[in-house]
Amino acid sequence: MTTLIGVFVGSVVSRRTQDRHWVRDQVSATCARVLRESSGLLVDLSEMEASRPDAVPQGVVLPTTIDWRPWNEALSMVNLVADKEIAEAAHALDERIWRLHTMVKRGLAPEENWLVLRLDVESAQNNFITVARRQLSLAGDPLQRFSGRPDPDDPIWTS
Template sequence: MSLFITTIGAVLTTLLGVLVGSVLSSRAQQRQRSHDRQLDACAQVLRESSNMLIELALANGEQGVPAPDGVNVKTTLDWKAWNEALAMVNLVADRDIVQAAHAIDAEFWPVHLQIKRGWTTKEDWPRLRTAIDTKRQDFVNIARTHLAAEPGPPLRRLTGRPPADHPIWQFRRSYFTAGES
């Protein structure tokens, strides 16, 4: 009888261990899948915001006759991919990440509305872009805080592109050849 009870106890303990291990493994997989979906959504936001910056820069370079106040002007930009990126981050990301993505979108609106109405010049682009880039940098730092194993300190820049007031943007040959022998 004692052997029977010991055997049943061992079987039940084994089954309990398998069940607990299965539950823990399932939870870990769900967390990993959620983490991966958030990473993918964040990457999509960055990719599509970069594409929108390129499109806005091109549109800003095509200056037409400025539209009068109050007139609705048709856009030449395709917002579908950007809106899909926002929808995805809305579905899968933490609240702070979603709010940071919405802040990028909020910066796109006034820039786009001014550009499509012809109310900007090429000289305005660095200022307009800087506001969007600042929100993109905030987005990256927030996403890193939530998603990176060890995010480290906040990033101070997203690219190596020199600031708008850097001498490189004067396009003088002397700047590029000054360091050469």
């Protein structure tokens, strides 16, 4: 009898461990997808802004050239598998992307600098990374830097 109880308890514990690993793997893959798709959207927005015809004045809204399906699928996966904190960080990133998208569709005003505007989205990406690292990284240590790219006011951008 003791052997049967031991086998049963062992199988329950093993099943829980497998479930936790599966969930962790799903959340990790989903977070990676959010970062991949949000980075892709920044590239698409940059290209959309750079290709805006000079003949179209700022304020005139152009139709979007962006395929939002991959981004929306990534957000749906976050809503499905991630915990509340990760989902909220993804939603904050989504809001920042939408705000930048709206600005790009109407055309940037002369005083609006693309590199500065994208920092708002990158800040939300970095927050998402910080939240996800707390949950997924074994060490959970916060990062001090998220990229090696020079700051927007660095002379490299004007030379």
